[in-house]
Amino acid sequence: MKSEAQTQEWTTQRERGALPVIKACVWVALRLGRRTARLFLYPVCLYFLLSSPAASAASRGYLARVLGRPAGQRDVFRHFLTFASCVLDRVFLLNEQRGWFDITVHNEALVQEIEAQGRGCMLFGAHFGSFEVARAVGRQREHLPISLLMYEENAQKIRAALAAINPNLATEVIGLGRLDSLIAVAERLQRGHFIGVLADRNVDGRDLVRYPFLGGEASFPKGPFRVAMLLQRPVVMMAGLYRGGRTYDVRFELLAEAPAARPADPEAWIDDVMRRYVTRLEAYCREAPFNWFNFYDFWA
């Protein structure tokens, strides 16, 4: 399909430069500190603005939808800068340097309640804002084990990137490439882990459902929701909104209680939860538009 090809194109695009860029950022950032490192983001974003017409066009398309007006170069630059800021901040968050940030956590009670039950949950985020900021909250305040479930190809890249940033963290990533990947997820849930999934993006084009999203229709993968249904776990939506400067807002919301038994109509349960996810994601986009980090035509 068209969208699949474009997604792959985007994945390949990013693959080319990702690791050296990450390593350079880590080196610079940890030596100079966040304030100085941030200065480098401006030329980097300007470079991307000039050299990545496809990403710029995607950004402009998205921003026009969410802002309800045509988006200009200045908007696109701000969009890139927000993305670059979140990427840079991961370096500090992953190295336990939370002191750089002003993080407000909303509805932490939900997380504590689920933690007390000891059966874990599915923690659905998106390529939106900073997932890392929530993981940092989990690690430092709660010692909450959060594993990230992702497509194998991404898992390998992320593991490599994490290993470059902080070697202790690579094991928290579960790739979907093994036949028993999800059996591993079931076992981790049993030990009370939170299983993080970025549930907005599809890579393999399987099992997609289209939902109304920001004035158009976009495809979302059913897989993560099916897993929650099969393993009868609560579904929590997580978003780490970057508010500019040193400020992050971390939101937790209950999308669905754990089904007490296998739902009588599993497809209806999945559809219901997916709808809620998409609705919430749309609301987050409107609240913090520049936090959207899918730089390809999401509506293809």
Added chain:
Amino acid sequence: MSISNTTQTTEEAELARLIVETLNLEVTAESIDPETPIYGEGLGLDSIDMLEIALVVSQRYGVKLRADDENNVQIFQSLRSLNRFIQDHRGA
């Protein structure tokens, strides 16, 4: 491949029905070659399907499939190998 290799035993036929029913597959249970790979190529199932199979096998036969089992690739290789594993571990 000789005929006897591609014929399901009674136990394999039961397991095939269970899998087809659970996953709502578009093939009939009888048409599944017991030696055909279940995962990926072959039946074309993915890791979510494997999870569903693991759950239903545990429920029906009381046999637990574990993620840390190094033999999973062999166990899930085909209907035949999965059935063999189940029969070996039933009531154990």
